[in-house]
Structures are given as C-alpha cells and as structure tokens.
Amino acid sequence: MDITKASRKIKSPAAAAGQVVLIYAVFAALWIIATDTALESLLRDRTELARAAVFKGLLFVGTTALLLYGLLVRLLKTTGEARQALATHYATLIEQARDIVLLIDPAGCIADANRAAEAAYGYRHDELLGKTIDDLRALDSLADVASQWSAAARTEGVLFEARHRHRDGRVFPVAVSSRAIEIEGTLYRQSFIRDITERK
Numbered sequence: 069m070d071i072t073k074a075s076r077k078i079k080s081p082a083a084a085a086g087q088v089v090l091i092y093a094v095f096a097a098l099w100i101i102a103t104d105t106a107l108e109s110l111l112r113d114r115t116e117l118a119r120a121a122v123f124k125g126l127l128f129v130g131t132t133a134l135l136l137y138g139l140l141v142r143l144l145k146t147t148g149e150a151r152q153a154l155a156t157h158y159a160t161l162i163e164q165a166r167d168i169v170l171l172i173d174p175a176g177c178i179a180d181a182n183r184a185a186e187a188a189y190g191y192r193h194d195e196l197l198g199k200t201i202d203d204l205r206a207l208d209s210l211a212d213v214a215s216q217w218s219a220a221a222r223t224e225g226v227l228f229e230a231r232h233r234h235r236d237g238r239v240f241p242v243a244v245s246s247r248a249i250e251i252e253g254t255l256y257r258q259s260f261i262r263d264i265t266e267r268k
Contacts, residue, residue, distance in 0.1 A: 190235030
C-alpha cells in the first residue's frame with residue numbers, strides 16, 4: 069500500500085464516528101419515510117397498521133445492526149491496513165538509517181537495534197539484544213551513564229557526547245540523542261547515535 073494513501077486513510081475517531089452516524093441517519097430517514105408511506109397506502113385497519121409498525125421497527129433494528137456491523141468492519145479493516153503500512157514504513161526508515169538506533173528496555177538492556185548498530189559495534193543483531201549500554205561504552209565514558217539515563221526520561225530528552233566501543237576494542241566518539249518513549253505501557257529509551265570520528 070502506498071504510504072501517502074495509507075496516511076490519508078487513517079481517520080480521527082471523531083471523523084470515523086461522524087461518517088458512521090451520517091450513513092445511519094440517512095438510511096434511517098429514508099427507511100422511515102418509505103415504509104410509513106408504503107404501510108399507510110396498503111393498510112387501512114388500525115390494528116394491522118400497529119402490527120405492521122412493530123414488525124417494521126424490528127426489521128429496522130435488525131437491518132441497521134447489520135449495516136452498522138458492515139460499516140465498522142470496513143472502517144476497522146481500512147484503519148488497520150493504513151496503520152500497518154505506516155508501521156512498516158517507519159520500521160524501514162529506522163532499519164535503513166545511517167545513524168545507530170537503539171531501543172533500550174527499563175532494565176538498560178538493548179531490546180532492538182538497527183543495521184547501523186550492527187556495523188558500528190561489530191555484533192550481529194541477536195548478539196546486540198540483551199547487551200547493556202555499559203557493554204558498548206568505552207571504560208572512560210561509563211561514569212556518566214546513570215545521569216544520562218535519568219536525563220533521557222525528561223520530556224525533552226537529552227543530547228550528549230560519549231565514547232563507544234567496537235567489539236574489537238576500538239573506541240570511537242559519538243553524539244547521542246536519547247529520550248524515553250512509552251510502548252504498550254512500558255517506558256523505553258530510544259537513542260539515535262552518530263559516529264562523529266570525522267569531527268574530532
């Protein structure tokens with residue numbers, strides 16, 4: 069699905085609800101006008117008219133319930149497809165970013181990392197998962213980890229420079245932008261890390 073089309077398909081809850089209510093209102097108005105006119109022209113007896121009105125009401129409830137069900141299924145499907153397309157798009161952006169991107173769980177362990185992280189640190193993706201920031205820091209850069217971890221929890225996040233360590237022991241300077249993000253009720257730290265060796 070094209071990402072532009074997908075983003076257009078995601079409606080706000082108010083817009084989606086408004087669309088359903090409008091369709092329901094138009095259907096209900098047409099139903100009432102058409103069935104009342106038909107019943108009055110076909111039935112003259114008040115008792116039969118009353119019975120027919122009850123039947124008409126039950127039929128209306130059943131028909132509108134099916135109509136609402138169909139509209140909601142269609143709406144949820146369209147919204148779900150659009151959200152999935154956006155999620156895939158953003159996952160691709162992160163995975164193919166030139167900067168290192170790390171997602172760190174509340175215990176300080178790496179929960180996810182992109183390809184740039186694998187290349188920068190010399191570890192495969194599965195080897196990076198579960199490592200801590202301390203495992204990737206140069207020894208002379210460990211003292212600041214706790215304060216930077218706390219600073220990342222602030223609304224604005226934190227920017228800092230540090231020294232990271234490749235698997236082979238080689239140390240390189242980095243600029244880090246880190247902030248806390250909530251995912252399904254759990255507070256993670258997301259860090260964007262750039263090797264600034266050429267600047268130094």
